Amino acid sequence: MSSSEPIMKLRGVVKAFPNGTLALRGVDLDIEKGKVHGLLGANGAGKSTLIKILSGAYWATLGEITWRGEQVKWDSPKAANDMGVATVHQHIPLAPTLSILENVFLGKVGWWRRSSSIRTQFDELCQRVGYSLDPDALVENLSIGERQMVSIFQALATGADLIVMDEPTASLASDERELVYETVRRLTRIENKAILFVSHFLDEVIALTDQVTVLRDGMAVLRAETRDLDEGKLAEAIVGKQVIALEREAAQRRPLETDDVAPRLRLRDLASPGRLHPISLDVAPGEVVGVAGLLGSGRSELLHAIYGSDRFATGTVTLDGVQLARSPRAAVAAGIGLVPEDRMGQGLVPDFEIWRNTTLPALGGVSALNALPISERERRRGWDAIEKLSIKASSPEILVSELSGGNAQKVTIAKWLFSDVKLFLLDEPTAGIDIGAKTDILRLVRELASGGKSVIVVSSEFEELLAVCDRILVMRDGRCIAERNFDETSEHDLLLLAGGQSATITSAPAAPATQSVVGPQS
Incomplete structure (x- = not known):
């Protein structure tokens, strides 16, 4: 000193x-x-x-x-x-x-x-x-x-x-x-x-x-x-050594084979005036798709258009072959869960306890006749969330507002784990949290994919996207300007693409010329 x-x-x-x-x-x-x-x-x-x-x-x-x-x-x-x-x-x-x-x-x-x-x-x-x-x-x-x-x-x-x-x-x-x-x-x-x-x-x-x-x-x-x-x-x-282990797992992971798999999610010409240019995209069951881009690139707008919270969005969103109505209620009922960037303002009720936050999206599972919540079941759900995600809290009675940033973020994810969510939309799930909680959340993303869930992850940390995603879309000015498999690109390349710098990207093929970024076909 x-x-x-x-x-x-x-x-x-x-x-x-x-x-x-x-x-x-x-x-x-x-x-x-x-x-x-x-x-x-x-x-x-x-x-x-x-x-x-x-x-x-x-x-x-x-x-x-x-x-x-x-x-x-x-x-x-x-x-x-x-x-x-x-x-x-x-x-x-x-x-x-x-x-x-x-x-x-x-x-x-x-x-x-x-x-x-x-x-x-x-x-x-x-x-x-x-x-x-x-x-x-x-x-x-x-x-x-x-x-x-x-x-x-x-x-x-x-x-x-x-x-x-x-x-x-x-x-x-x-x-x-x-x-x-x-x-x-x-x-x-x-x-x-x-x-x-x-x-x-x-x-x-x-x-x-x-x-x-x-x-x-x-x-x-x-x-x-x-x-x-x-x-x-x-x-x-x-x-x-958690971070080192996560990077080693990514290095050993093989590209996901999706050619013969029917898409879980299908977007066709999904757009929002002034926010998002038309984009088409397929996401397979068990696939993790990353969305890279700088602030204002249209990353979050894409997730909200999928979720139905953007009432001006146009185009179609289809989940497991069923076209969805344009509302968050319809998205949740179909099996889509959104973890928003503003976890306290949009993802949680800060003055509610852990158990109350984790039961909100799926009260039927802790209620009698899907109508009368049973206190013992609700608190058991809170304990399950604490144990499953290693949330540092002495009991589910702790208010979410009293948790650290990383533990509060785990609660925003935990509330979707106990309902039939097929597609997770994660907007900056590791923003503002430390390496330990970050590693826990990234491991959970891979576990969800291994269990057949589909995940779309928005992150400013491109290294994280490379560690957990099967492929990565790059957004800029409301457009999807490139698509890369995780093993064909690098953090440096993604930064160049997202920043709009003119550079020769040697580790990946040229960006597609159209807005359509289509994955596996049915």
Whole structure:
């Protein structure tokens, strides 16, 4: 560690909850000004608890926190903020019905909304970050990436000396990630801020941070200078050899033979005005099809058009030979389950328990006469979900809002596992979660395929698509511009295709000239 005095020091920090959970078991942490300190760990390792302690949302049960040389114990996020600690949260707690300007300066009081000086401050923030936003735009109309940038602006507007960034790039496109990186570098190198950077992207941790702490089971198992580490050492500290095993399995997998198999899913000229150009596609039983593309490429729009939640979509969707009506109700009844990108906003009821979330799509299986839910069956379903997906929760009575990001994502998938789902639509199923939970979910995708289910996976992590998919479609500007078998391409090739760069793709045939991307024929 640097010989300079840390702006914040944690010594022996313990957090125990009334239900007996011991989330932190004596954590030491030093954060220095002018440095980016990376914090990593699997879901349930204690990262979220530690962040809440630093932000004033929780008190530490035991241990000491020293801030600017003085021992502190703030009792609210406002107290921490007033002392110079700002947090950029993973789930972006903004006020959707307010404007960007109102959100950025939400903590200010008085008649500031009518002040021209506040707009001048906002313009200065845009210049500092190198990213322009319309100050009068409503947050509810922004993309997830834009909301993340508003949250960063909000933290910077407080003038904090320590900024805690909890997965700030998890939902961003590559160009937006670069903006965050440049902002982080500018804040530390030029403005001498301290940043605690929580991320599950090992490559960005290696490239961006100066020091790293890895938590496992509530303890700091690795504290080191980043220059002494590589991705392999970080992965092993977090979860051992799981990632290596997953890549080995992908290397040994053979291409799926689908020539003589009737398609499970058949799309014909599926389109949505202004969102998705006509696409035709067949997906076989037991096949995993990946959808690669950058933010705004039409990836999610394709899934919502299939699911029937895009009421403007045209074309036909056929499942096992039956053409579906255009509604989510018809899709679910036919056997299609959607895991949306916004898991808390669209995939879960945060204030419901695990058992209640997992039983929502298939109440008939836990009810008498398909009408009267039986409490014992519902809670048994919750326990089954916890055991099947290794959800880190002491009981199914835990509220989903209290789970870590990876465990909440497992619940969004688990709720479809107990009904007759034939086609799973997974939109960024590993976004914002750590390597351990990510590996669990990717293994589950292969298990579903082995059991005869069909899966379509949208992901910004092309390496993951190569690890689990049989073939991959590349989307750009609402069009499917290429199709590749998993063993005929690489992450580099997919990035070039998705980014629209002119390059010779040597490991795969040329992209099809038409919009039709048709798999196995009946």
